[in-house]
Amino acid sequence: MNDDTILEFQNVSKVFPGVKALSDVSFRIQRGTIHGLCGENGAGKSTLMKILSGVYPHGTYDGRIIYNGQELKLHGGAIRQAAEQGIAIVYQELTLIPNMTVGENVFLGREPVERGAINWDRLYSDTQLILKRYGLDLHPQDVVKDLGVGKMQMTEIAKALSEDAKVLILDEPTSALSEIEINKLMDILRTLKSLGMTCIYITHKMSEFFEITDTITVLRDGKVVTTQPTKDITPEKLVSYMVGREMKERFPKSNRRPGEVILEVKDLHAVRGEREVLKGVSFDLRRGEILGIAGLMGSGRTELVMTLFGEFARITRGSVLVEGREVRITDSHSAMEHGISLVPEDRKRHGLVLGQSILNNISLPNLDRFAGFMRINRNAEVKESLRMMKELAIKAPNLYVPAESLSGGNQQKVVIAKWLMSKPKILIMDDPTRGVDVGAKYEIYKLMNDLAENGIAIIMISSELEEVLGMSDRVLVMWQGKSNGLLPIQEATQESIMHRAAGLM
Ligand SMILES: Nc1ncnc2c1ncn2[C@@H]1O[C@H](COP(=O)(O)OP(=O)(O)OP(=O)(O)O)[C@@H](O)[C@H]1O
Ligand SMILES: [Mg+2]
Numbered sequence: 042m043n044d045d046t047i048l049e050f051q052n053v054s055k056v057f058p059g060v061k062a063l064s065d066v067s068f069r070i071q072r073g074t075i076h077g078l079c080g081e082n083g084a085g086k087s088t089l090m091k092i093l094s095g096v097y098p099h100g101t102y103d104g105r106i107i108y109n110g111q112e113l114k115l116h117g118g119a120i121r122q123a124a125e126q127g128i129a130i131v132y133q134e135l136t137l138i139p140n141m142t143v144g145e146n147v148f149l150g151r152e153p154v155e156r157g158a159i160n161w162d163r164l165y166s167d168t169q170l171i172l173k174r175y176g177l178d179l180h181p182q183d184v185v186k187d188l189g190v191g192k193m194q195m196t197e198i199a200k201a202l203s204e205d206a207k208v209l210i211l212d213e214p215t216s217a218l219s220e221i222e223i224n225k226l227m228d229i230l231r232t233l234k235s236l237g238m239t240c241i242y243i244t245h246k247m248s249e250f251f252e253i254t255d256t257i258t259v260l261r262d263g264k265v266v267t268t269q270p271t272k273d274i275t276p277e278k279l280v281s282y283m284v285g286r287e288m289k290e291r292f293p294k295s296n297r298r299p300g301e302v303i304l305e306v307k308d309l310h311a312v313r314g315e316r317e318v319l320k321g322v323s324f325d326l327r328r329g330e331i332l333g334i335a336g337l338m339g340s341g342r343t344e345l346v347m348t349l350f351g352e353f354a355r356i357t358r359g360s361v362l363v364e365g366r367e368v369r370i371t372d373s374h375s376a377m378e379h380g381i382s383l384v385p386e387d388r389k390r391h392g393l394v395l396g397q398s399i400l401n402n403i404s405l406p407n408l409d410r411f412a413g414f415m416r417i418n419r420n421a422e423v424k425e426s427l428r429m430m431k432e433l434a435i436k437a438p439n440l441y442v443p444a445e446s447l448s449g450g451n452q453q454k455v456v457i458a459k460w461l462m463s464k465p466k467i468l469i470m471d472d473p474t475r476g477v478d479v480g481a482k483y484e485i486y487k488l489m490n491d492l493a494e495n496g497i498a499i500i501m502i503s504s505e506l507e508e509v510l511g512m513s514d515r516v517l518v519m520w521q522g523k524s525n526g527l528l529p530i531q532e533a534t535q536e537s538i539m540h541r542a543a544g545l546m
Contacts, residue, residue, distance in 0.1 A: 047072040053104035059438030077254035081478040082450025083436040094130040095123040127207035139186035144168035191222030219338040284480040292511035295490035299330035309359035320522040333513030341522040380466030392456035395445040429458040
């Protein structure tokens with residue numbers, strides 16, 4: 042073994058019922074480097090990291106992991122063991138307890154105790170030390186639920202690092218972060234690296250691999266495709282390693298021809314509790330059009346679409362017209378009656394019932410369509426769901442496995458399938474490709490084009506400006522709860538959008 046190898050996977054394999062998640066995975070990770078782990082949804086990235094962190098203990102997989110020259114054998118319920126050995130993980134989904142403070146979360150389950158009572162002073166001063174050491178801009182006494190996602194992420198990192206970690210695993214840490222927060226995270230990672238820490242980094246944002254990693258391992262269908270220094274790989278090559286073929290373009294061509302106006306929003310104001318969240322939004326949407334909504338975090342993008350869907354905020358002023366007629370949308374039910382569907386941003390909370398099968402998740406809101414006389418037409422339901430599963434390339438052994446057994450990106454596809462089946466006139470998609478791999482993104486784009494070509498009007502929020510520019514016919518820019526420009530795509534550039542999003546125009 043090479044002297045500065047800290048971790049080596051030797052023929053690691055893992056089987057779930059009906060799925061070979063990993064097969065003969067072998068590669069090495071050098072001490073003090075940032076090692077990227079790249080691959081499509083369901084390629085096995087999270088599974089490998091769960092093995093490394095003891096979620097799947099020794100004996101539940103084949104092969105060996107050599108850590109600091111010795112075989113790593115973590116036993117059942119061993120997540121703490123991994124931490125004690127210096128292996129820390131920040132999972133794909135946040136695991137914090139919202140009602141507790143940063144400090145309480147960081148020391149959860151191992152609070153400093155003195156004479157039978159928790160020593161709070163010590164807990165908070167120790168937290169402060171950790172935050173300072175790693176340059177994390179947080180207050181130990183802040184309550185987690187009041188923090189933005191970016192700071193929650195930092196709390197997760199602080200928690201992971203609090204036990205003198207040698208290896209830090211980050212599984213899609215940036216999927217919910219804004220540009221500024223991502224930059225901060227990159228700084229934190231550079232600090233950790235300079236302190237000699239080894240990081241394993243998973244993301245679906247290709248540019249991040251090139252910004253931060255030293256080496257990349259690509260997984261496809263549970264197998265290692267390649268491990269190479271990042272400087273030897275181009276973005277195009279990385280994508281082709283991932284998907285197993287060349288991908289010439291990121292955005293599929295389309296023959297969309299936007300038609301007449303189907304939705305008109307005039308000077309919309311809305312409040313949630315005491316707070317006015319929309320302060321004057323006006324735009325229109327055409328049949329067969331894809332309207333992108335751009336804006337910074339907190340600009341009111343999600344608030345706008347949730348309100349149009351009858352949730353979140355109460356309309357106090359302005360009007361909404363569907364097909365020329367003013368409508369009153371009071372809840373999601375009335376929204377759907379007017380032909381509006383929403384693919385939500387937070388799939389865990391609004392999109393999926395995790396314990397239920399793929400089939401039930403897809404057909405749940407669509408039962409009306411399958412209800413024949415007296416009973417549901419299961420056959421039609423299964424057939425349609427299977428078609429969706431195929432069309433979206435949802436990776437799963439069959440329709441009956443629970444949604445929670447799917448990889449993160451495949452869960453997202455199930456949510457999209459569910460709303461597509463409701464055949465809306467207006468489809469709102471809030472960050473539809475978050476956590477989705479490049480190949481599947483392309484499939485989703487193709488599907489959006491198909492829908493639009495068939496006359497459905499689509500509103501798409503996206504944090505990735507490239508996606509907005511690549512997919513939209515027009516771009517609505519939000520700023521501080523107001524619409525600040527509705528640009529035809531020919532006039533939409535990185536600069537013109539950013540200027541408006543920052544309120545400089
Ligand atoms: N608990 C489980 N039970 C059954 N199958 C599982 C379970 N966990 C993962 N799988 C399957 O194993 C394969 C690998 O999943 P994994 O979560 O490792 O993918 P991933 O590379 O992290 O994908 P993503 O980028 O979407 O997060 C997938 O086919 C997934 O459906
Ligand atoms: Mg994953």
